[in-house]
Amino acid sequence: MADVYESLVGIVGKNFVSNSKEERYFYARDPGLMPPHEPDYVVMPKTTEEVQQIVKLANRERVPIVPMGGGMALTGLVIPLKGGIVMDMKRMDKILEVNEKARYVVVEGGVPQGMLKEHLKKHHPDLRHSIPESPPITTIAANVVIHGQGRLTQQYGFNSDMVNGLEVVLPTGEICKIGSCAVSPYWFSKGPPMPDLSGLFLGWLGTTGIITKLGLKLYPRKKLKDMEIFVTDNGDLMPDIIYKITQLEVVEDLTPWTQPRPRMFEGNYHVSIFFTGDTEEELEFKRKMVWYGLKEYIDSKDGGFMMIPAELKATFMANPAKSMTNFADVRKGGGFEYSGPIIPTELYPSFVKKAEELAARYRVVQNCSGRVIQGGHCMMFSFAFTFNRADMDEMDRARKALHDAAEYALEKGGVLWKPTIFEQKMMIQRMDPNTLKLMKSIKRLLDPNGIMNPGNWEVN
């Protein structure tokens, strides 16, 4: 194994390889609740060719590789369950091309969300991408690999739906182009009109290859933006409220939420409604559309629009949502994790009740939020529980609450998003056998030596 270290140094240089205890300790864990496991090495490549050489080395030596972006999935997806190499991708941080007319960007596999946001704001102010609520250090590639969502998901689908092409280093070391870029200098499609091979990588949690470049769709950045919060104390109305808003086709983002603190929010169901426009008239038109769309609930006194203080509004409008991180410090303890099943919107009220029940049962603080996906075809629901990292008992209770939440979500028809290895196993147990067989075949074909993020999507 000493040879592996020397070989890695030979590939990326000694400054970007570590087998020191300090890096092994840190990269063994994420901020969530999954148990740690140390890598043998941490390596930070700068180029696709370096990634390729590392993958070839790992194949020769049968050493696992775990590609890592910001490491903020919270569900342990970059914990190297079988040791080996953690490949921190964040040195691959070049924004390679923006095609304004075709509205796409091509970035390297370690570009952080925050940096793309600023790059577009500065150089292409009419364009934007779908920014998730996670911290700005999280990377675009990692986000699409877990089917992340963002501010434009209500309009355009999962962020992975916005991928326009990939360059991937396959587990056997070949560099492979996916989408239009395989036959053209343009990155305008991840598949059509050819077979869409991006599905071999998106959602696979880094078990089928390492994304070294990706094309991502960009969208118009409207000059103005605003938001409203609609509130009701009757949670059963929420699916209809979401349906009525999405039916209007005028809102940018739609995020239902409940939370027990501060008291003003307790017992109420909220939905944050974001909309944009190029003129005040357009904004006002959309605002009125939303008001008229929900008028019946106001008339029946079942709900109404909340007065939002300017400071609170700025907090809600921030993207990424810096304030979300504060949930980790509610217990003055530096931790939270959420189980985020994708569910039909009709299940939202029952999931909120379940979250409240679990919080009471396990004596943990919860926060429920969701994001409507592509016009309401489904939504992400977050069972979030905060914990004190210095309180082992509370961490254990939060872990149990998350486990029960995942069980409940699957039982009710949800599908777990960015699942922990335990949650992956729960899904595999319920999965259609032929689906499982297909996944197994694909995995074996692409990764014959089983070196890519082993332990995840382990379908054997």
Add this chain to the structure above:
Amino acid sequence: MQQYVNHIHRCFRCGYCKFPTHYVEFNCPPYKRFRFDTYSTGGRLWLTRAWLNNEVEWSERLAEILYTCTMCKNCTEQCPMGFAPDIVDWIVGARNDMVEKGKIPPRVAHFFEAVHGYGNPLKLLRSDRAAWANGTKKYARGDDYLLYVGCLGSYDENGQKVARSLVDVLNAAGVSFGILGEDEECCGNEIYMLGEAGLFQVLAEKNINKFKELEAKKVVTLCPHAYNAMKNHYPALGGSFQVYHYTQLLADLIGKGKLKLSSSKAKVTYQDPCFLGRYNQVYEEPRRVLKSIPGIELVEMERSRKDSFCCGGGGGNFVMDLLAGSEESPSRVRVREAHATGADTLAVACPSCLTMLTDAAKSEDLQGKLAVKDIAQIVKESLASEM
């Protein structure tokens, strides 16, 4: 200080601390330089906790990770958590523990030895502390200001030039002031930041006693590091003086018309020193001084004021240089950013920044394209025709 032990687990390692307010670039100097997450604030705090919990043994690398922090306070500025104002204290607390246990990197130990033995981190003779002064008057009771020059102003070649320039400018303005000369002690700011609380107290008390003995009421510092120590840490040790950074005094003098500045055509960008800006919110006075010089066009770097990128010299690194050796070293990154503004001059207000950025400009082959000058030097040059 040791309260940090009960709070350090609260870091979520979300990484906001790696960036400025806008996410244009990494703004944590050691993270930018080394790129392992361990070198970010989150890494530092998680590893310190692991060390306290005996999950990670002390190693030279662990200590180096802790000591590569330049104490620039970007993390405090950006961290979304309620404990953000305490992060610097946590880092200092962890360093206190390492010092007490004798577990510090050799370069830090050498820094302490130098200050302890010579009264300055450069290991130069105490008797030479005023060699730069060229007859500058010593402070006497009744003078308006005591000019505290500091170690770099006294010994470093670049710093000495700044000190001489400032003396000339103050004389031109008719300011009543004097220096301590050989009687000056190291301010201790870096010693405090490096975790040697005992030595800091000794140094601070020596300075405080000297100031009191001379009945000095107003102290003006050449260096933002001394300004920070005297303004924020000396009062707890009984040393409450009116403390000014020299740019504040110059802004006041210019405002009162006591300095006549001639035209000095230059396109200038300004480096906010961490201990002037983020630590003490002195952002406007240095800019006011620059803008008051006819012919100077002031342009801002992409990262400025509270988002300024540290030169890499803080926390004793202007001597220890733990972040050197790479084109990603903070000072080299920063001179490239300054050059990208189209400026021909990078103005600083700190002798540490001056040395770090001057050296970086050489490494980046920017000599002749980007002059690095202290504001005192720029003001002095604009007085040149009248002197």
